[in-house]
Amino acid sequence: MAQETLHCTLITPEGLAFEGDVDFVAFPARDGEIGILPGRAALMCELGVGRLRVRIGHNFQSWFVDGGFVQVLENHVRILTQQAIPREKIERSEVLRMLTEARQMPVTDEFSAQRKARAEARALIRLRMAR
Known part of the structure; x- marks a missing residue:
């Protein structure tokens, strides 16, 4: 079977x-x-x-x-x-750059705070997956 x-x-x-x-x-x-x-x-x-x-x-x-x-x-x-x-195509150096950029995003209102948090979360997930 x-x-x-x-x-x-x-x-x-x-x-x-x-x-x-x-x-x-x-x-x-x-x-x-x-x-x-x-x-x-x-x-x-x-x-x-x-x-x-x-x-x-x-x-x-x-x-x-x-x-x-x-x-x-x-x-x-x-x-x-x-x-x-x-x-296998996730590059650690690129993800670290993305994380730095996300952490430097300005927060001027609730929308920008949420956008920054989402960008950081995406970068951290990729960082855990990076080779």
Whole structure:
């Protein structure tokens, strides 16, 4: 009996970032991390900011994702996101520059304070993923 898998599709505005059969998918939802195994009930949720992971056999692949939507239906996981950066392409020096810039953003009102906090959070997540 063949082991059941999920078909995962990762799509950005630029096009298809990943497509393939996987054993497990974990992604940041807006209110916490969600893990998906084959046979999962249908689901639609908002994708948060963080690390997307897929497991193929004993190997993991990871991306930094920046919001969007996820649909799980009949063992197909469809992830639509504004940005999907493979972990191996996240450069530590670039992320440190982004973090410095985020920390130097001026705060003049509630909107700019929230924008600064989001920029810092995104940079810190990438820093944890950087090689």
